Amino acid sequence: MCLALAAYLAQVLTAICVEAPMFGGGRKAELPTSVFVVGYFGCALWSIGVTGSGLSLVGLFLMIPALECARASAVLQGGWRRELIVGALLAVGVAWTLVSRSPAALHVGIGVAVAAAMAIRMPPRWTRFVRPRGSQWWVVLETVLVGSVQPVAMSAAYGGLGAGAAAGLKFVLSVTNIISPVLYFLRLRLLARRSARDIGLACVLLVFGCGSIVLAQAFGVFKLIFGPTWSSVSLGMLCMGLGWKGLSAGTTIPFTSLRRAGNGAVVLTVRLIATGLFIGASVIAVRTVGTVTGVLTGFAISEAVSWALFGFAAHVFVGTGADTDAEEGAA
Numbered sequence: 001m002c003l004a005l006a007a008y009l010a011q012v013l014t015a016i017c018v019e020a021p022m023f024g025g026g027r028k029a030e031l032p033t034s035v036f037v038v039g040y041f042g043c044a045l046w047s048i049g050v051t052g053s054g055l056s057l058v059g060l061f062l063m064i065p066a067l068e069c070a071r072a073s074a075v076l077q078g079g080w081r082r083e084l085i086v087g088a089l090l091a092v093g094v095a096w097t098l099v100s101r102s103p104a105a106l107h108v109g110i111g112v113a114v115a116a117a118m119a120i121r122m123p124p125r126w127t128r129f130v131r132p133r134g135s136q137w138w139v140v141l142e143t144v145l146v147g148s149v150q151p152v153a154m155s156a157a158y159g160g161l162g163a164g165a166a167a168g169l170k171f172v173l174s175v176t177n178i179i180s181p182v183l184y185f186l187r188l189r190l191l192a193r194r195s196a197r198d199i200g201l202a203c204v205l206l207v208f209g210c211g212s213i214v215l216a217q218a219f220g221v222f223k224l225i226f227g228p229t230w231s232s233v234s235l236g237m238l239c240m241g242l243g244w245k246g247l248s249a250g251t252t253i254p255f256t257s258l259r260r261a262g263n264g265a266v267v268l269t270v271r272l273i274a275t276g277l278f279i280g281a282s283v284i285a286v287r288t289v290g291t292v293t294g295v296l297t298g299f300a301i302s303e304a305v306s307w308a309l310f311g312f313a314a315h316v317f318v319g320t321g322a323d324t325d326a327e328e329g330a331a
Helices: 002-022 033-048 054-077 080-100 103-121 134-147 149-160 163-192 196-218 221-232 235-260 264-288 292-317
Strands: none
Touching: 002 054, 002 134, 002 163, 002 235, 033 054, 033 103, 054 080, 054 103, 054 163, 080 103, 134 149, 134 264, 149 163, 149 264, 163 196, 163 221, 163 235, 163 292, 196 221, 196 235, 235 264, 235 292, 264 292
């Protein structure tokens, strides 16, 4: 629950510091230095705290939003070599935690790795905080209203399924989240400008990622990693989960087009409708089918409808000629 709340705060902070300045075709803002300072303080509190203590909770709520903002800013600014180093550092921190299996390793290892990741991503000069202005507040309002709903809908799905099915759903979502960084990359890059190259790269990475997950399932890799409890997950469940994630990539393209055009009220309206569809699909699937495949099918159907709604809205309010060839070829 605490991790979900920290993730929600990270969404809101990223909307304020990173996404809002780009609304309506605005500039890519550098992350305020104050965000990094707060993040370092959070890493320190997390490192000296113990699991469940007040210090560690405060540290978590400061550390995770700062890390997420730094990641978003880094995606926009480019620098894939730097991101490889950051990924390696975080992987080492997680690996040390898994190997040592002690609370001290969890806190010190993760805290040091996150602080190092933020230090590598930190801009070379001091930058001040600039609050959103005018229509940029649409982005913040949209994130505040919609960002907390999907975790609640997921919790409802978990609660409506039996213990075994809920565990299977959690496994599927955990594994399919492997391709989430690709979706995150696509979203942020397209919020800055339309780029056929970025869309093509994301599609290639999605196909590669989905194919790797299917092959890993076919060869029993996940059963080896997660043990006998993985037996509740079938190939059909994984394919349906991957299909849902893949459809969300399609939704991203018209969504970002509306954002770049400055249609904040339209984006908010469509996202609220899409969120209602997602919640409705969760409830209907749990009550009528009651299986993981049924729930994931409901998610995929609601995502497909959301794609159609965003596509229609982009056609009406942006038009087919809004993204020029010059934008598509931009670096």
